[in-house]
Amino acid sequence: MLSMTTLDLVTSDAQVVGSARIDERGKSPSRAVLARYSGTTPDIFVDAVANTLVGHRLITHDAEVASALVESGATVLRASRMMVLSSFELVQDGLIVWKCPIGPIQHTPNAYAAVYIRAYPPEHPDHDPSEVTVEAAANTITTYLSGEEVGPLNRLASGEALDPSGVVIGVIIVSELAGNDEYEGGPWVTELFIDPAWHGLGVGTALIHFAVIQLALQNRLTLGLAVTVGSPAGRLYERLGFEERSKSWALIID
Numbered sequence: 001m002l003s004m005t006t007l008d009l010v011t012s013d014a015q016v017v018g019s020a021r022i023d024e025r026g027k028s029p030s031r032a033v034l035a036r037y038s039g040t041t042p043d044i045f046v047d048a049v050a051n052t053l054v055g056h057r058l059i060t061h062d063a064e065v066a067s068a069l070v071e072s073g074a075t076v077l078r079a080s081r082m083m084v085l086s087s088f089e090l091v092q093d094g095l096i097v098w099k100c101p102i103g104p105i106q107h108t109p110n111a112y113a114a115v116y117i118r119a120y121p122p123e124h125p126d127h128d129p130s131e132v133t134v135e136a137a138a139n140t141i142t143t144y145l146s147g148e149e150v151g152p153l154n155r156l157a158s159g160e161a162l163d164p165s166g167v168v169i170g171v172i173i174v175s176e177l178a179g180n181d182e183y184e185g186g187p188w189v190t191e192l193f194i195d196p197a198w199h200g201l202g203v204g205t206a207l208i209h210f211a212v213i214q215l216a217l218q219n220r221l222t223l224g225l226a227v228t229v230g231s232p233a234g235r236l237y238e239r240l241g242f243e244e245r246s247k248s249w250a251l252i253i254d
Contacts, residue, residue: 009048017048032056042068058251066249074251079229082182083242086222101162102210112171113137119193125228150175150190157214161203170194172207182246187215189225204236
């Protein structure tokens, strides 16, 4: 689980205008979730942020703060939509019909890493240049499976798709996310990645169906996720019934 500490954001005249919850796990750049206090203008709040959090990965759900940060010179690392499927009508659509095996995750992070790298090429909005080697990608996937990065793994709802020869072509990782101001907590799609050679053939839909059915068997009736603005995956989630709850921005002040 995440280890966070709260820091007051203070102006040059000692006025507290907001707070930041700082991720204490020592990752770089460290993550700071921003909260602006009522009555504080975005410009004043951003000045306090700039005085304290240069070099942090800034997370905000406040569109005015995001805009003010950009105007002050901050770089947008990611803009995402938080979406939730709150009724599992998919379970009633009938059994999944799929020509390749789909079942619980059983392979090692190394077996998933090559698919992960191919799923996020340089032109993809979620491409991370620090994850272009099998070792780096496997390390990231390990943090998801161990629960270190997002929350405890829901192993029953996390699944993999295989081609007819048994090679992994897609993976869905479902975590148990702690509740916050934007999401009540519970099952969360930490990752869904598909080998590009299998795009458009229903692999993503089948993996979501698998997760939903497994969650329904656990009497879990919501599933949340975040998708990058502009990602083609957003259309898949909308088609499957996910509804947008909010937007968030990740930025950094150099």
